[in-house]
Amino acid sequence: MPYPQKTDDIDTQVRNLAFSFLKDQTDKHGDVLSRRILELGFEFQGRRISLIGPQGIFRPAIIPLPISITSAPVVLGRERPYNDEVGSNGLLRYRYRGTNPQHRDNVGLRLAMQRNVPLIYNHGVVPGKYIPIWPVYVAHDDPANLTFSVAVDDAKLSLVCDGDAAGVDARRQYVTSVVSQRLHQQDFRYRVLAAYRSQCAICRLRHEELLDAAHILPDKHPHGAPIVPNGLALCKLHHAAFDRNIVGIRPDLKVEIREDVLKEEDGPMLHHGLQEFNNAPVWIPRRDILRPRQQFLEERYQMFRDYRP
Known part of the structure; x- marks a missing residue:
């Protein structure tokens, strides 16, 4: 106009x-x-x-x-x-x-x-x-x-x-x-x-157009502020899996795949895209100020553990 x-x-x-x-x-x-x-x-x-x-x-x-x-x-x-x-x-x-x-x-x-x-x-x-x-x-x-x-x-x-x-x-x-x-x-x-150098924290995918900023604690949570220590860079697949409690991030920064999903047999995408990352380390920024806050990880992991599909 x-x-x-x-x-x-x-x-x-x-x-x-x-x-x-x-x-x-x-x-x-x-x-x-x-x-x-x-x-x-x-x-x-x-x-x-x-x-x-x-x-x-x-x-x-x-x-x-x-x-x-x-x-x-x-x-x-x-x-x-x-x-x-x-x-x-x-x-x-x-x-x-x-x-x-x-x-x-x-x-x-x-x-x-x-x-x-x-x-x-x-x-x-x-x-x-x-x-x-x-x-x-x-x-x-x-x-x-x-x-x-x-x-x-x-x-x-x-x-x-x-x-x-x-x-x-x-x-x-x-x-x-x-x-x-x-x-x-x-x-x-x-x-x-930027903090995660434009790569998925789980699978290291570097195509920025396929990456999201995932909240560790959901944005509706009282502590779910949109700040870097409450964020993880995840690809579309792992973001969706994280939000739906298929993938969890332990406080020791290891990936945990939900037990029932680990037992599934559903072709190569499930195997290579999710199951293979069980117990894999999560990549995080080097600077302490950019890393996930421990309190947020602990609370989010408990939500993952308490979830019942």
């Missing part, structure tokens, strides 16, 4: 081309794009237009207002430079650059808010990988807390929903909520896969 301004305006043309570029790239590569793709961007009138810069708030020289805001990925063991999260109003919180509300980058975002200009939100997943979300709009400015509130919109929904201010706000709050949930799921997946 094009940005609805004058089509001969350079700012409008650049933003529309940026959104089209992101659509093409995510269709080709999936939701997560490399920093290099965003840095290379596209050409416009013989000039390279990048969609990410060295700072969080980025404005290409050819246009007067920022085109993107970027959140740094969480790296375990390090503090995040800016604490961007969902606020009590259901919108994304985006921290000012620095502590001066009049810094030119903060002023640029404030002007984008006043003019209702659409932006790109590059959500950092792991170092070097981002989920671009567009269009997003700066909805509120909170100088006292050095924070902007950012709303995600859906161009297709905007064609069928009410166009009054209340309708737009409600739609954007809903879309932001849905997108935030998806971002948290993607964060968990990519951080777990």
Whole structure:
């Protein structure tokens, strides 16, 4: 959906081309794009237009207002430079650059808010990988807390929903909520896969498109937080088997296949895909901070032992 301004305006043309570029790239590569793709961007009138810069708030020289805001990925063991999260109003919180509300980058975002200009939100997943979300709009400015509130919109929904201010706000709050949930799921997946070097902890399969981030304690469990110490990188087969208590992980990090499944005879897939891994060691990251938490393993293994098919 094009940005609805004058089509001969350079700012409008650049933003529309940026959104089209992101659509093409995510269709080709999936939701997560490399920093290099965003840095290379596209050409416009013989000039390279990048969609990410060295700072969080980025404005290409050819246009007067920022085109993107970027959140740094969480790296375990390090503090995040800016604490961007969902606020009590259901919108994304985006921290000012620095502590001066009049810094030119903060002023640029404030002007984008006043003019209702659409932006790109590059959500950092792991170092070097981002989920671009567009269009997003700066909805509120909170100088006292050095924070902007950012709303995600859906161009297709905007064609069928009410166009009054209340309708737009409600739609954007809903879309932001849905997108935030998806971002948290993607964060968990990519951080777990990065910790496990994109391989299944049981069978060592390395095809990332066939890997999942499995919760050790289910996400509905009181301690089932989407954090790396509560995660295992598993292939599709072993993830499904783990969730259904066909495969268990003992606290000593050995695989245990459920007894009735061990006794089955059902061809080579059962034998090689499951039964052969009984008592096999589980591969885990070297860094202690990334390893499965012992408490989680013990509780999950007890759930496996208590399960009755």
